[in-house]
Amino acid sequence: MAEIQSYTMNFGPQHPAAHGVLRLVLEMEGEVIHRADPHVGLLHRGTEKLAESKPFNQTIGYMDRLDYVSMMCNEHGYVLAIEKMLDVEVPIRAQYIRVMFDEITRILNHLLWLGGHGLDIGAMTMFLYCFREREDLMDCYEAVSGTRMHATYYRPGGVYRDLPESMPKYQESKFRSKKEIDRLNSIRDGSLLDFIEAFTNKFPGCVDEYETLLTDNRIWKQRTVNIAVVSPERAMQLGFTGPMLRGSGVEWDLRKKQPYEVYDRLDFDIPVGVNGDCYDRYLVRIEEMRQSNQIIKQCVKWLRANAGPVMVDDHKVVAPTRVEMKDDMESLIHHFKLFTEGYCVPEGEAYAAIEHPKGEFGVYLISDGANKPYRVKIRAPGFAHISAMSEMVEGHMLADVVAVIGTQDIVFGEVDR
Amino acid sequence: MDERFGEQITRIASTCGELTFEVAKDDLHDVATALRNEGEFGFEMLIDVCGVDYLTYGSDEWNTSSATGTGFSRGVEREPVILDEADEFDTRRFAVVFHLLSVRHNLRLRLRAFTGKDNPPVMRSVVDIWNGANWFEREVFDLFGILFVGHPDLRRILTDYGFIGHPFRKDFPLIGNVEVSYDAEKGRVAYQPVSIEPRTLVPRVIRDDNRYSADLKDNADG
Numbered sequence: 001m002a003e004i005q006s007y008t009m010n011f012g013p014q015h016p017a018a019h020g021v022l023r024l025v026l027e028m029e030g031e032v033i034h035r036a037d038p039h040v041g042l043l044h045r046g047t048e049k050l051a052e053s054k055p056f057n058q059t060i061g062y063m064d065r066l067d068y069v070s071m072m073c074n075e076h077g078y079v080l081a082i083e084k085m086l087d088v089e090v091p092i093r094a095q096y097i098r099v100m101f102d103e104i105t106r107i108l109n110h111l112l113w114l115g116g117h118g119l120d121i122g123a124m125t126m127f128l129y130c131f132r133e134r135e136d137l138m139d140c141y142e143a144v145s146g147t148r149m150h151a152t153y154y155r156p157g158g159v160y161r162d163l164p165e166s167m168p169k170y171q172e173s174k175f176r177s178k179k180e181i182d183r184l185n186s187i188r189d190g191s192l193l194d195f196i197e198a199f200t201n202k203f204p205g206c207v208d209e210y211e212t213l214l215t216d217n218r219i220w221k222q223r224t225v226n227i228a229v230v231s232p233e234r235a236m237q238l239g240f241t242g243p244m245l246r247g248s249g250v251e252w253d254l255r256k257k258q259p260y261e262v263y264d265r266l267d268f269d270i271p272v273g274v275n276g277d278c279y280d281r282y283l284v285r286i287e288e289m290r291q292s293n294q295i296i297k298q299c300v301k302w303l304r305a306n307a308g309p310v311m312v313d314d315h316k317v318v319a320p321t322r323v324e325m326k327d328d329m330e331s332l333i334h335h336f337k338l339f340t341e342g343y344c345v346p347e348g349e350a351y352a353a354i355e356h357p358k359g360e361f362g363v364y365l366i367s368d369g370a371n372k373p374y375r376v377k378i379r380a381p382g383f384a385h386i387s388a389m390s391e392m393v394e395g396h397m398l399a400d401v402v403a404v405i406g407t408q409d410i411v412f413g414e415v416d417r
Numbered sequence: 418m419d420e421r422f423g424e425q426i427t428r429i430a431s432t433c434g435e436l437t438f439e440v441a442k443d444d445l446h447d448v449a450t451a452l453r454n455e456g457e458f459g460f461e462m463l464i465d466v467c468g469v470d471y472l473t474y475g476s477d478e479w480n481t482s483s484a485t486g487t488g489f490s491r492g493v494e495r496e497p498v499i500l501d502e503a504d505e506f507d508t509r510r511f512a513v514v515f516h517l518l519s520v521r522h523n524l525r526l527r528l529r530a531f532t533g534k535d536n537p538p539v540m541r542s543v544v545d546i547w548n549g550a551n552w553f554e555r556e557v558f559d560l561f562g563i564l565f566v567g568h569p570d571l572r573r574i575l576t577d578y579g580f581i582g583h584p585f586r587k588d589f590p591l592i593g594n595v596e597v598s599y600d601a602e603k604g605r606v607a608y609q610p611v612s613i614e615p616r617t618l619v620p621r622v623i624r625d626d627n628r629y630s631a632d633l634k635d636n637a638d639g
Contacts, residue, residue, distance in 0.1 A: 040574060041573075041574055041575035048585065050591070053591050054618075055619050058619075084433045236461045237461070237548050239464065239547065239553075342619065344624045347475075349435075362465060364465065368623065369624070369625075370477060371619070375469050377465065379516070384549055384552070384553075387549065
């Protein structure tokens, strides 16, 4: 019989299970992996360098494109860092809107993760189920910002505009019948808040559906239980954050521990895993979706009851309205200055972190007093997670690599920046 | 902190209520080990490692002595700065910033260490203290060319295979030095010098803003 030798295998960069452009060089003995060497950077765009050459506000759009499945959370981290330096107090309504959209984003992210992770390890149906609900949440993005993904909705000082009173509707086309259009538009008659509330009432049922398909599924458990176990000490040593850390049993969530915006006024729980394997991380994320749903409900209730401004009234940072600009000289000057030069941020440095769906997303900002940042460093959670790839797959089979990529919830937009 | 480390660290005045300490390059490893292992600190997580190039800190590019005649430069004159060949750097040019987090005490801390005048800049690696530093240090090496002594596997990470230069240094042009295109004769993608010109759409300006002036704030408080 031939002797089995170790050999090197190349995985990716164009591989459907690599979730983007990941190239893995695997040292294997038969089916068993000895060492994995991830090559990242194939999507490196130099976001941080680009940010140094632009006024502060023009970089918000780049933030959407970092982790392109949790767009608004990235914006939030960046905007918070600027606000910290400018010492701007955001209106309370804007804080609630931000929290609501952060949680919508968390559900969006976890749905894509669940769909992709399921598809990778043999649960085809998940993908279709998850995308069905994602569609509704994308509509919320569209209603509030005009785009379905890259919203650029958060601004230093608040959010770009208040929640709309009407939802965008489907229009009749030769692909869809009148009856079908009426069915689709029936939930879009009210305001955005009505739409979101209808979603939050329906969504726990959807999560139950996902769980019916997976949680006790024999195949799902075979693919995830005891795969890539990470101890709590190791997880902290490796810089894990978010569900990766909580899956290992460390109770750490910035929304509870270092609350920003209005998280300290909201009632929600932090799920924590026990074993630190792929299955526990799956359970943590599923429960996070339920908790996010709870938070959204509370925000909707508050937002219905309390009207108010969504932007600070400081025209050194925020552009005046069109109407003001047309008949007020000072507003015109402010408008001109903001759009030709931007605002200067006082000298200093700040680090703002938020609990992003994937972990701790931090923005470290250094300003020398100019209208452009001196240095922006984006601390992407996925970067720390994928650096532990080798350790997590060691001793597992080739097919488990896919499960590990899935459980880490890797998106290359943020890893490569 | 001051009691435990004394001379080894310098407290930097914080702007946003964040703890920042400056530590000498040679003391970095000792201080970091103590911060991680001693119970009263307990910084068991390294959140981030960030390289900074202070070359153009505090300089603006707004040149209004004469109107611009050509192009899109908006009055910005560019002079190529090539300092990489210098034998010595300004001692406060390159810095490495470490962000630490203590889960136990719910506390954040920032450590900054300057690399000194060596070319190439050198820093002591902290991979043996926090294993998660591995890739963060590779990134700093790749983008700033700072070498980490004691790093197990210091390779480029984000840039292309065979990339030349360290793109996040301030003297590296935003548009880069080379571009790629498909060469039909060679039958492969080939590198060539960039064919585009840099543009400045909004010049960098620094304005004194009285609202943030420390003197005025003190006066206002009484």
